[in-house]
Amino acid sequence: MEAASELGFQPNAIARSLSTQRTQMLAIVVPHVFEGYFEDTYFSQVMRGLLRVAHKYDYRVLVSGSGGHMDEVSQIHEIVHSRQADGIVVLSNRLDVDVVGPLREAGIPFVLIGKPPVNGEDIAWVDSQDRFYTEKVFRYLLDLGHERIAYVGGDPDVSVTNERLCGYRAALAAAGIGERPEWIDYGFFAEDGGYQAVHRMIQLDDRAPTAYYAANDLMAVGILRALHELDIRVPDEVSVIGTNGSLVSMHSNPPLTTLFVPYADMTAVAASMLIQSIQKGEIPTKHHQVDCRLILRETTGPAPN
Amino acid sequence: MEAASELGFQPNAIARSLSTQRTQMLAIVVPHVFEGYFEDTYFSQVMRGLLRVAHKYDYRVLVSGSGGHMDEVSQIHEIVHSRQADGIVVLSNRLDVDVVGPLREAGIPFVLIGKPPVNGEDIAWVDSQDRFYTEKVFRYLLDLGHERIAYVGGDPDVSVTNERLCGYRAALAAAGIGERPEWIDYGFFAEDGGYQAVHRMIQLDDRAPTAYYAANDLMAVGILRALHELDIRVPDEVSVIGTNGSLVSMHSNPPLTTLFVPYADMTAVAASMLIQSIQKGEIPTKHHQVDCRLILRETTGPAPN
DNA sequence: CTGAAAGCGCTTACAG
DNA sequence: CTGAAAGCGCTTACAG
Numbered sequence: 001m002e003a004a005s006e007l008g009f010q011p012n013a014i015a016r017s018l019s020t021q022r023t024q025m026l027a028i029v030v031p032h033v034f035e036g037y038f039e040d041t042y043f044s045q046v047m048r049g050l051l052r053v054a055h056k057y058d059y060r061v062l063v064s065g066s067g068g069h070m071d072e073v074s075q076i077h078e079i080v081h082s083r084q085a086d087g088i089v090v091l092s093n094r095l096d097v098d099v100v101g102p103l104r105e106a107g108i109p110f111v112l113i114g115k116p117p118v119n120g121e122d123i124a125w126v127d128s129q130d131r132f133y134t135e136k137v138f139r140y141l142l143d144l145g146h147e148r149i150a151y152v153g154g155d156p157d158v159s160v161t162n163e164r165l166c167g168y169r170a171a172l173a174a175a176g177i178g179e180r181p182e183w184i185d186y187g188f189f190a191e192d193g194g195y196q197a198v199h200r201m202i203q204l205d206d207r208a209p210t211a212y213y214a215a216n217d218l219m220a221v222g223i224l225r226a227l228h229e230l231d232i233r234v235p236d237e238v239s240v241i242g243t244n245g246s247l248v249s250m251h252s253n254p255p256l257t258t259l260f261v262p263y264a265d266m267t268a269v270a271a272s273m274l275i276q277s278i279q280k281g282e283i284p285t286k287h288h289q290v291d292c293r294l295i296l297r298e299t300t301g302p303a304p305n
Numbered sequence: 306m307e308a309a310s311e312l313g314f315q316p317n318a319i320a321r322s323l324s325t326q327r328t329q330m331l332a333i334v335v336p337h338v339f340e341g342y343f344e345d346t347y348f349s350q351v352m353r354g355l356l357r358v359a360h361k362y363d364y365r366v367l368v369s370g371s372g373g374h375m376d377e378v379s380q381i382h383e384i385v386h387s388r389q390a391d392g393i394v395v396l397s398n399r400l401d402v403d404v405v406g407p408l409r410e411a412g413i414p415f416v417l418i419g420k421p422p423v424n425g426e427d428i429a430w431v432d433s434q435d436r437f438y439t440e441k442v443f444r445y446l447l448d449l450g451h452e453r454i455a456y457v458g459g460d461p462d463v464s465v466t467n468e469r470l471c472g473y474r475a476a477l478a479a480a481g482i483g484e485r486p487e488w489i490d491y492g493f494f495a496e497d498g499g500y501q502a503v504h505r506m507i508q509l510d511d512r513a514p515t516a517y518y519a520a521n522d523l524m525a526v527g528i529l530r531a532l533h534e535l536d537i538r539v540p541d542e543v544s545v546i547g548t549n550g551s552l553v554s555m556h557s558n559p560p561l562t563t564l565f566v567p568y569a570d571m572t573a574v575a576a577s578m579l580i581q582s583i584q585k586g587e588i589p590t591k592h593h594q595v596d597c598r599l600i601l602r603e604t605t606g607p608a609p610n
Numbered sequence: 611c612t613g614a615a616a617g618c619g620c621t622t623a624c625a626g
Numbered sequence: 627c628t629g630a631a632a633g634c635g636c637t638t639a640c641a642g
Binding site for chain 1: 634635636637638
């Protein structure tokens with residue numbers, strides 16, 4: 001032992017992993033490696049939560065990029081079946097691809113970040129109750145007297161976009177307001193997506209929205225930018241609400257009202273679940289719900305007139 | 306082969322790695338897992354560049370957290386000696402710890418992001434010429450007539466903080482302006498650090514700075530927030546320049562003039578160097594310099610009077 | 611308590 | 627060209 005430490009000997013982690021069947025790694029695959037994905041606070045928060053608890057328990061994080069839906073699924077599949085990690089946190093909650101099913105069959109510990117699938121009793125997930133909290137956001141806007149409200153969602157194939165849309169619809173329906181397809185747009189989580197949404201909807205003239213909800217802050221600042229260029233005053237003429245509570249929402253002009261989603265906490269919880277299950281040699285099946293919080297700032301006000 | 310693909314067989318990556326002595330992994334250790342570290346755009350950019358080229362060449366990224374200087378060095382040491390990755394990109398360019406030396410001896414491919422050490426001919430690095438570009442920033446401020454200029458650096462133990470300080474000093478000296486310790490502060494890259502710097506310097510009354518340079522945008526928006534609360538107009542009374550060109554710099558009030566540092570490109574180049582060297586079985590020794598760019602926006606103007 | 615052997619699941623050089 | 631064997635560097639159950 002003395003000689004070993006004197007020579008700075010360090011056991012080969014790969015050989016140890018092969019022998020113990022443990023890698024001390026938590027995996028995550030980023031759904032889409034393109035610039036916009038890293039601009040909002042989402043990815044940073046996810047990594048922060050993950051790294052915090054991984055580091056605490058002496059785990060490391062294996063990150064794999066992917067170039068879109070199909071690639072993402074195959075990356076997950078490869079990591080899982082090649083046993084490169086002891087567990088995986090799954091970000092992508094898509095409507096068009098079943099990523100949970102194969103994972104379940106593979107028998108590897110995984111935690112889903114987002115809404116559980118229909119028969120999700122036996123899998124682990126951490127959910128932010130997107131439908132419920134989005135509905136609350138729209139109720140807030142309705143209470144301010146807004147009746148023409150736009151929904152600017154992210155990627156339409158993604159579960160969260162659909163959940164928020166359902167919240168939107170539920171709020172409008174409860175208020176007895178008919179839904180209009182012109183008020184619904186998808187900005188794919190990009191700044192320009194929000195910007196373009198305004199330019200499309202502004203053409204509705206007297207049917208143009210007096211309030212916009214965007215599914216992330218990046219699109220929301222795109223909306224602010226478009227409104228600013230069009231000399232439309234916020235919040236006097238139009239109200240705007242973003243999502244995520246990122247740094248830019250605090251310092252935008254005006255400071256952005258935003259629905260904070262605690263992604264760092266969610267992935268921290270997911271990492272804890274994963275590590276506990278790994279250490280017990282079980283597949284995690286816990287469920288956890290976190291609460292979102294509407295941060296009121298200066299982009300929301302009473303409807304005009 | 307048919308049977309294999311029918312049964313969905315996937316070779317065990319760990320066993321393969323042990324046999325081939327290749328992990329298909331690039332490692333990075335994040336210098337300090339605390340909230341502020343993930344708020345600026347720096348970490349996202351680093352990950353983005355790394356993931357982009359790693360994914361392109363079918364590599365994955367191993368991320369390890371760390372809780373400060375010493376832990377960081379031991380994390381690097383552990384990853385390297387336990388052979389968990391084929392190469393590593395080193396972010397931390399510290400003044401107080403020699404991280405390059407041990408890495409050199411370990412004989413593992415690594416690329417340093419930042420200023421090369423004195424005898425760095427035989428190692429690989431990607432540098433952003435921080436001293437040179439910081440000096441340019443201050444020259445710009447001096448040309449606007451500012452004579453009382455504050456330097457708000459990051460962590461003082463970190464090389465980049467010192468490089469920028471040297472640029473500051475060089476610019477002042479060239480302009481024949483005596484340096485004052487009251488104009489130098491360290492905000493540790495945190496929003497509050499910038500905020501506090503203003504509150505300290507404002508007490509200098511008629512010797513208070515008419516311009517602030519901050520080593521990241523997070524501190525710069527903290528400076529903006531403090532000035533706003535003190536009813537000091539930007540840029541009429543005081544100018545502010547940040548660093549990094551993050552999203553918040555574009556949307557702050559007023560939009561922030563900032564020194565853009567292409568961190569995503571830098572780590573992308575580093576990843577390329579690493580992968581090429583790994584494939585040739587060599588230790589990388591290439592050097593690469595990137596250019597920074599001052600993005601002029603609305604927080605800078607002529608000195609008052 | 612100590613030490614040698616088997617096994618983790620691959621790859622690859624080598625014998626047939 | 628095919629197939630069996632050795633080896634990658636550990637851990638752990640087992641024999642002595």
